[in-house]
Amino acid sequence: MNAIEVTKLSKTYPGGVEAVKGIDFEVAAGEVFGLLGPNGAGKSTTVGMLTTTIGPTGGSARLAGFDVAKEPLAARRVSSVVFQEPVVDRSLTGRRNLEIHARLWGVDPREAAARIDELAGTFGLADLIDRPADTYSGGQRRRLEIARALVAHPRVLFLDEPTVGLDPRIRAELLEVIASLRSRTELTVLLTTHYLEEAERLCDRVAIIHAGRIVALDTPSALLGALGRQLVEIRVDGSVNSALASLRERGVAGEDAFAVGSRVTVPLHRHSSGEAIAAIHDLGLAGAISAREPTLDDVYLRLTGDSLAAAA
Amino acid sequence: MSTAEIAIPVPRARRRAFGPLATLARRRFQLTARTPRELFVPLLTPIMFALVIAPALKTALHTSASYESFVAIGTIGLLIPLNTMFSGLSVIVDRVSGAQPELLTAPIPRGLLVVGNLLVAMATTALQVGVLIGVALARGIHFHATGTGIVWFVATAALFTVGMYGLAEILASRVPRQEEYIARLPAIAILPWFLAGALFPITALPGFLAWVAKFLPLTHGLALMRYGLRGDSTGLHAIWGLSDPTAMAALSLAVVGGFGLLLTAASIRVFSRSAVR
Numbered sequence: 001m002n003a004i005e006v007t008k009l010s011k012t013y014p015g016g017v018e019a020v021k022g023i024d025f026e027v028a029a030g031e032v033f034g035l036l037g038p039n040g041a042g043k044s045t046t047v048g049m050l051t052t053t054i055g056p057t058g059g060s061a062r063l064a065g066f067d068v069a070k071e072p073l074a075a076r077r078v079s080s081v082v083f084q085e086p087v088v089d090r091s092l093t094g095r096r097n098l099e100i101h102a103r104l105w106g107v108d109p110r111e112a113a114a115r116i117d118e119l120a121g122t123f124g125l126a127d128l129i130d131r132p133a134d135t136y137s138g139g140q141r142r143r144l145e146i147a148r149a150l151v152a153h154p155r156v157l158f159l160d161e162p163t164v165g166l167d168p169r170i171r172a173e174l175l176e177v178i179a180s181l182r183s184r185t186e187l188t189v190l191l192t193t194h195y196l197e198e199a200e201r202l203c204d205r206v207a208i209i210h211a212g213r214i215v216a217l218d219t220p221s222a223l224l225g226a227l228g229r230q231l232v233e234i235r236v237d238g239s240v241n242s243a244l245a246s247l248r249e250r251g252v253a254g255e256d257a258f259a260v261g262s263r264v265t266v267p268l269h270r271h272s273s274g275e276a277i278a279a280i281h282d283l284g285l286a287g288a289i290s291a292r293e294p295t296l297d298d299v300y301l302r303l304t305g306d307s308l309a310a311a312a
Numbered sequence: 313m314s315t316a317e318i319a320i321p322v323p324r325a326r327r328r329a330f331g332p333l334a335t336l337a338r339r340r341f342q343l344t345a346r347t348p349r350e351l352f353v354p355l356l357t358p359i360m361f362a363l364v365i366a367p368a369l370k371t372a373l374h375t376s377a378s379y380e381s382f383v384a385i386g387t388i389g390l391l392i393p394l395n396t397m398f399s400g401l402s403v404i405v406d407r408v409s410g411a412q413p414e415l416l417t418a419p420i421p422r423g424l425l426v427v428g429n430l431l432v433a434m435a436t437t438a439l440q441v442g443v444l445i446g447v448a449l450a451r452g453i454h455f456h457a458t459g460t461g462i463v464w465f466v467a468t469a470a471l472f473t474v475g476m477y478g479l480a481e482i483l484a485s486r487v488p489r490q491e492e493y494i495a496r497l498p499a500i501a502i503l504p505w506f507l508a509g510a511l512f513p514i515t516a517l518p519g520f521l522a523w524v525a526k527f528l529p530l531t532h533g534l535a536l537m538r539y540g541l542r543g544d545s546t547g548l549h550a551i552w553g554l555s556d557p558t559a560m561a562a563l564s565l566a567v568v569g570g571f572g573l574l575l576t577a578a579s580i581r582v583f584s585r586s587a588v589r
């Protein structure tokens with residue numbers, strides 16, 4: 001059975017804003033699945049519907065077989081969330097925060113006590129766990145929230161933009177923590193992010209979401225592979241469309257070459273970057289030329305016409 | 313990790329409601345205990361009325377000594393709304409900067425969050441009413457309470473607290489920010505107090521306002537509490553005009569009880585609906 005099954009899920013907020021437009025995806029048990037997209041793409045709304053804090057206006061979703069709309073308590077019992085914003089009782093100790101979660105999720109108190117000690121050790125919180133959460137640094141609080149989400153052995157863990165707002169050092173530290181979750185083979189993780197490297201590094205599969213629709217869904221390597229081993233980027237002074245047509249005519253660019261603004265991007269499948277650059281010079285296309293490996297931002301750019309890094 | 317370890321914990325029937333409710337109430341109590349102002353600030357104004365203003369009015373107006381106990385009970389009608397409204401404020405704080413979003417994803421009926429908060433609001437109100445009466449007694453203010461009278465008083469104070477907390481929770485669910493909540497507080501917690509016979513009998517009000525006052529749950533609450541602690545049924549008579557004090561007390565208790573039940577049911581509904589966007 002899939003851990004998450006989403007079928008034609010949609011959400012239109014009062015006022016007519018369509019945040020999610022009939023998305024479909026499935027996540028296998030034990031998989032780390034990423035929803036990648038800029039702010040406003042519909043990622044958090046999707047997580048909200050899966051965690052039953054946002055009511056879908058169409059379609060359905062199941063967590064471990066439980067319909068989130070018809071069996072919300074059962075769906076919530078098998079899942080946990082780490083929110084985008086810090087969500088802790090700051091005046092209570094870290095341990096008390098974890099205890100409350102354990103009690104509400106029905107974990108036996110003795111089992112919970114042992115589990116909290118284990119998680120405090122795993123996440124480097126052993127020395128802090130009996131201090132009020134408002135004395136924690138941003139990274140420590142995030143680790144506390146992840147530990148809390150794991151207290152009740154969830155089958156599905158939602159990480160909603162867990163590194164947003166953190167400084168680079170804490171973010172790097174937290175990515176290590178999240179990467180370590182992969183070793184928990186019983187755990188299915190749905191991670192939302194607008195950071196490309198997070199999705200590439202952490203996820204088995206990535207769904208790229210744009211304006212409420214999933215525009216691509218595959219493994220990061222397959223998504224990148226579709227753009228070849230390398231690509232050439234040309235900043236064109238004149239018409240990008242005629243430049244693109246010339247490149248296709250010459251056989252340098254295929255149908256997957258694309259232009260955004262004054263920039264033409266040419267995925268290289270058959271040619272080396274040296275051959276491509278020489279051909280571009282032969283065509284007399286002026287402007288800066290560079291060759292590099294493709295990124296998920298290129299995938300996003302090709303599919304949507306927007307740069308994910310700029311949109312985020 | 314074994315399959316047994318990842319099995320979903322199946323709660324026992326008994327703990328399905330009481331276990332989570334106790335956890336939620338204990339959490340709210342711990343949060344409240346860490347913000348002592350929530351306990352003490354609502355006490356200040358009623359104590360000022362009971363211990364300073366009432367004796368001053370008694371002296372200035374040459375009224376009888378029983379006026380002090382009349383006002384002391386009247387100030388309970390201010391203390392309960394103020395305290396419950398402060399409790400409602402902490403619901404907004406919890407939503408904006410606390411762990412409420414996490415609690416909304418817990419596998420429990422969301423109405424339990426309201427009931428857990430209500431239990432703590434009742435406990436803090438009981439503490440504050442106890443302090444107010446204790447301070448009044450220490451100041452030399454006399455009450456004439458019988459065992460039955462105390463039962464009337466406690467039942468009334470409890471049911472009125474339940475109703476007022478329901479009102480506070482509804483407001484907290486519908487108002488997005490603390491500033492907007494606080495702006496509404498005087499109209500809900502203080503204005504009715506001046507009309508409900510807290511400082512003077514409602515018969516002293518102009519005719520139309522006296523008629524309006526009879527529809528306020530606080531008017532029934534104050535009349536009942538005075539009936540309980542002072543053995544004085546004039547407030548009940550001003551509302552119902554009957555000759556049997558027990559019957560009038562029962563009718564007013566039904567009004568306060570209905571107020572409590574209705575507002576609690578409404579608050580659970582409003583909270584649960586507002587939890588899902």
